[in-house]
Amino acid sequence: MGPRAVTERARALALEAAGPLGRRHPALLGLGLATLVFLAAPLAVVVPISFSAAKYLTFPPPGWSLQWYARYFGSREWMSATVRSFEVALLTTLTATSVGTAAALALRRPFRGRSLAQLVILAPMVVPVIIVAIGVYGLYAKLRMVGTLHGLVLAHTVLALPFVVVVVSATLSGFDQTLELAAQNLGANRWNTFRHVTLPLIRPGLVSGALLAFVTSFDEVVVAIFVSGTQAATLPKQMWDGIRTEIDPTVAAVSTLLIGVTTAVICISAVVRLRAGADGS
């Protein structure tokens, strides 16, 4: 083989190895990397600010200190807002996951009006939150439910429900229904079938949905601004006020903690997913 033929063969082999899409163009890689940095970097910035030794927000921080965390943990308002956020998020997770799973189960098989039902259930995900917020606020003002814990939970469940339904539905679509039929043929009733056959197999999806519901409620800010009032202020509502009325970086400390919580939730979700994958379902 002459040298020309060799180089051509080499090039063909390289192309073969790289796949039909070929090597990535360096510009493409550069853009992708820049975009990833754009996505992740802002979160990184907040962390050092929270340890700033200055008395007001200034960048870069002149020194390091835990004063803002001390401020956060020592403040009655911040602590009660944190507790309130957890309360609301946990209750919302409970309600959204149970109601949403039930709905996802019902939407498995086609029936008349299924599309309409799907539309209504998905709607809170696409309707702008401000509309839901003022609608609910108007209703709550009339019913004297502004600033109540249950009011927040009821509203947040509306927002979390579509997410649970989507995730659980996705899990159910990969689920072999003949297993259920088999169980029933062997004499199990619907509830036992659900409990012992369906539930264990869709549990990873359920957990994902529950985590999504938790995060949706915990981070929710617009509805909270209108509906949580003073007595039931959630952490995002407190942060919204804090960003606008305070000059110190306590908000940065809270943000860092929230980023930590989010990371933890994602890790749990990933672990659950991996374990489910490992069990080979």
Next chain:
Amino acid sequence: MRWASELLLVPALAWLGVFFVYPIGRLFYASLFTPAFSLDSYARLGRSPIYLTVFVNTFEISVTVMLIALLLGYPLAFLLATAGRRASGLMLVAIVLPLWTSVLVRTYAWMVLLGRRGLVNEGLQTLGLTDAPLPLLYNRLGVTIGMVHVLLPFMVLPIYSVMKGIDVDLLKAAQNLGANRRQAFLRVYVPLSLSGLATGCLVVFVSALGFFVTPALLGGRGDTMIAMLIDVQVSQLLDWGLGAALAVVLFAVTAAILFGVQRLTGAERLWVRVP
């Protein structure tokens, strides 16, 4: 007992009926009955130039954000879809972590970054690219950057989702038939990814229309968006007729766009995989 499984829908539908459909219905009502029936609230929307300006602002910002998100998101989705297991796992973390982080935290981070003495300006000046701080905050640029950051994952994930399903053999086939790599990409791969692209654009645009927190904190006086106006009407001026009318208009525009696109491109559009 087949109807029994449909009964499982009742809690969800009842919940949404009372705490979603009914409140929005009340808004429709409030916009038309103040307290007697009148179209005055809507008429006022048309009369004053403020509202038109705000609608135009909102539309402009949303379109800009959608286009930038597309320009950044499509290549990233492509890299994600075609990367190895390890690399794509890492990339997904970088995309999903901001997605799950509170919008308030992310917007606050940009407030810190974009200031005249913030990291971005200091960086640009150190690199010698500028010699005075650029105004990056409290203006259209700041709002756009912040909103692109928040909405980018919503562009990347649907596109990625569709791209993952594209059969790479099709490209091989195209190349075997004589196309070069660029032609194969442009004429086979891109059209196949269009449904993901459409979903991403749709979700980003519609979300941007209703944004509240980011423009309120990062924008200047010329960047007022509809949601901020609704807030002012309802919580400060207590003009429920007008506030509700604005909300109804926003709702109608959102619904029209969603239904329009759905009709044109087929159903199940929004049933996107959530990570």
Next chain:
Amino acid sequence: MSSIDRRYVLKMGVLTAASAATSAGGPWIARAQSKQLVVCSWGGAYQEAQRKTMFQPFEKETGIKIVEASPTDYGKLKAMVQSGNVEWDLVDVGDLNVVAGAKDNLLEPLDYQQIDTKGVFPQVVHKYGIGTIYYSTVLAFSTKKYPKGDHPKTWAQFWDVAKFPGPRTMRNNPLDNLEFALLADDVPMDKVYPLDVERAFRVMDRIKPHVNVWWTTGAQPAQLLADGEVELATSWNGRIFAIQKQGAKAGLEWNQGKLQWDSWVIPRGSKNRDGAMKFIAWSTQPKPQAAIANEIPYGPVNQKAFEFIGAQAARDMPTAPDNAKRQVMVDPVWWGEHRNVLVERWNAWLLK
């Protein structure tokens, strides 16, 4: 019952029980409220000073728990009272809002049997509100940019973007702007009221393009000056002092400032009217008045407090004779009547 019905009932039962459990907190919350007082103020350094010198000592002395809220918002107050969802028991509002609030029937009348007004300036005593502190809106500047006292000293100079270029911040409200616009246009200080609104807006048109940020909360102008986002500002005097104390490079100019006051009001339908009255009576006494004046340079409304205020602090006060004589005193009655119309006009003007 079939198994499906049982499951459905079980689910419904759990949901009902859960919501019942959470709403059962209702009566307990209500009972707790009688022992607690929800106070809304302006946030930031001012509310911190209030917390340190008033809220915490009051709580210690009387056992009434104070729950804080912020920022004050007249619209929110109105919404609360009109819808019957009154969450604030005591609110710190601007002077004009006593007049406006009385007109809109949103406030409880104060019980002057309980509240001792001996020594309190009569100007701030009103049927529906009583003064909390005197404060000024002043011209503030970055001492990094103007270290040698070469900052603008009049509003005409603030408006002079040729001689004093640089980013500015002003308040997003006609309240702390229109008087300054007229002063910038050489209207004499004693002829400012009643405001010539048309003229004021024309003058505001000239400065509008040069204002980078329109601030909405008290903390903002101080923060913006501190981190170099702006070089000139309008601001409430105490906030500048507070940030100076933290080491930021900011300064203020008393000349042509606007002297005004805040008042305590009680929303109609407040859940703890008695607690609110008690607090007002307590905080109007000379000692607490002096305590907050020593903490942040806002003038006391009780003359007797001056016995307990240090000489240096007295000099920094908006009401100190040297400072007061260079300022314009606000006319809350005029504002109480015209504010609503002007806010609408301002919002439209700002968007253009």
